[in-house]
Amino acid sequence: MAQANKRIRVLVAKPGLDGHDRGAKVIARALRDAGMEVIYTGLRQTPEMIAAAALQEDVDAVGVSILSGAHNTLCPRIVSLLREQGMTDTLVVLGGIVPQEDIPKLKAEGVAEIFPPGTSTQDIAEFIRNNVKSRD
């Protein structure tokens, strides 16, 4: 029951060279409004920097925003770095422009869900709430 009162901690991460951060900033604020604690990495973080931030901030979920088409290179690396440092339960979700045919592979690599443009922020908050693993 103690878990129910613990606020979910989410790292919103923007990897790659792209600077389009409208989505990342809107979702960060929406998740905050939904009662979560949100840490935004800022722009141009490498997968290594994102994994380190996730560990340091002890987050339950990492929300990655990629619009540049670099998701196939960046996402699997973020997941494997998280797992390597023992964050086996940390939920990883991706938002951005991701072609349909890339989705099965990304899911197989450990991305829990991919949110295309047009997804409501409430749906994203709900998914995170329902899928983060409780930790003791």
Add this chain to the structure above:
Amino acid sequence: MQELKEASSEQLQRDRWEEETLRPALNRQPERKTTFESVSLDQINRLYDRTDIADVDFDNDLSFPGEFPYTRGIHATGYRGKLWTMRQFAGFGTPEETNARFKYLLKEGQTGLSVAYDLPALMGYDADSPLAEGEVGKCGVAVSSLADLEMLFDGIPLEDVTVSQTINAPASVFLAMYLVVAEKQGADWKKISGTLQNDILKEYIAQKEWIYPIRSAMKLVIDTFEFCTQHVPRYNPISISGYHIREAGATALQELAFTLRDGIEYVDWGVRAGLDIEQFVPRISFFFNAHNDFFEEVAKYRAARRIWARVMRDRFGAVNERTMQLRFHTQTAGVSLTVQQPLNNIVRVAIQALAGVMGGTQSLHTDAYDEALALPTDKAALIALRTQQIIAEETGVANTVDPLGGSYFVEAMTNKMEKGALDYFERIDAMGGMVEAVEKGFPQREIQESAYQYQKALERGEQTIVGVNKYAMKDEPQQVPILVIDESVRSQQLDRLERTRAMRDKGAVERTLDAVKKAAERGENTMFATIDAVREYATLGEICSALRDVYGIYEEPSI
């Protein structure tokens, strides 16, 4: 007295209509909503009539096309003399692939070129930088050195075709590469026309592809103004862009206000550097978004011309017409395109493009319907071009100048836009200028807030996106084909880069890079040294790195 009486008789007529006709109508059939808002969440009245434009002075506020303050357009004949330039933004994969796309678009009747560079290029990194991994040729064409640009414009005569380059933080390097390619083709710099985006302020505000700290970056922009004024007089060294500000979430008014205030900032910096406004301002161009709300957009463009003319005359003391005339490019709103039911995007783009035309744009890019999914395929790019051709040659909208001029609604909105923009100017002036406002995070916060409010309005169902939050389909028809950028682009680019590095005169590269650094350190115009370095095939990454050594890099404050 006479005027007062007339105004009040108009109001009396309006009151009568509301009593006799409107009230019974509302009793029979209430309106669909209690308030009606534009896509910028601006409240729109039920009816606009004479009373809403009572303060418009037709001679001073509207005048005639081609006359101050150019509200009705900068050309006396509108599009009857010359249509707008159809300039589709294109770039993907290798320079060879993009060169082929350019030739295809020109063959199909496009009248100008516009280059999209990839993210490593936009950030000033070569294709072999570790930071470029996964991004080479993805969002635009991959370019690391003069060798790539030579290939990109192979068989395209730069003296005849105008080219717009979307490049900002490393813009001076791209201008240098472009001029050297032109020179190698035998073109005369004095005859070259074209546009460099080179609008670094909106990078800090919205698009965020920056390299150096703001003030050093502004110095580079002024270097290009000075250089072009003297050596490439028909070239537009900047395209001050509201497009990205809007895409980041700004309202139409914020797009207008921040873009024009950026314009004032560049002019201020140019004047402080000793440039003559009558020489460099006529070559400043603008770039606006065309979003879904048709009339709001038309009002925005008309207000932009009027504000700029008045600012140039009253704030800077301009006397030449060209200095006061705002020329602009328009691109339809990428952010409005949907992944869901993507063919609907063709309709959105057509209506947005029409707004740009009704607003008197000088050139236009129409987005392809598949751009919410990927970079456009040949087929999608062709439909986008055809959309412009249909507007230009079938609809009749280009037959008369400023067809919406005098519309109660459009004129009232144009006034409102102008007033709102002037209010923003006052706030930004009070901060010390746009550079200071950006350092304080002011425009960034305003845009972020608007983006969030729009998202909330969307989720409450107050704003509609067809196929997304209304008329969504569970089992959508099959996907459209999309363009896939092969990972082999990177290896092809790495090969060319390696060959380029191997064939260079290493001593000359070092010497010219050192000269770039020295020019930057001494505060001299960096363009001459940059051109010399480019001639020796110093790469984009090497030149930007030399400048990084002198200027440092920008760190975004947390906003």
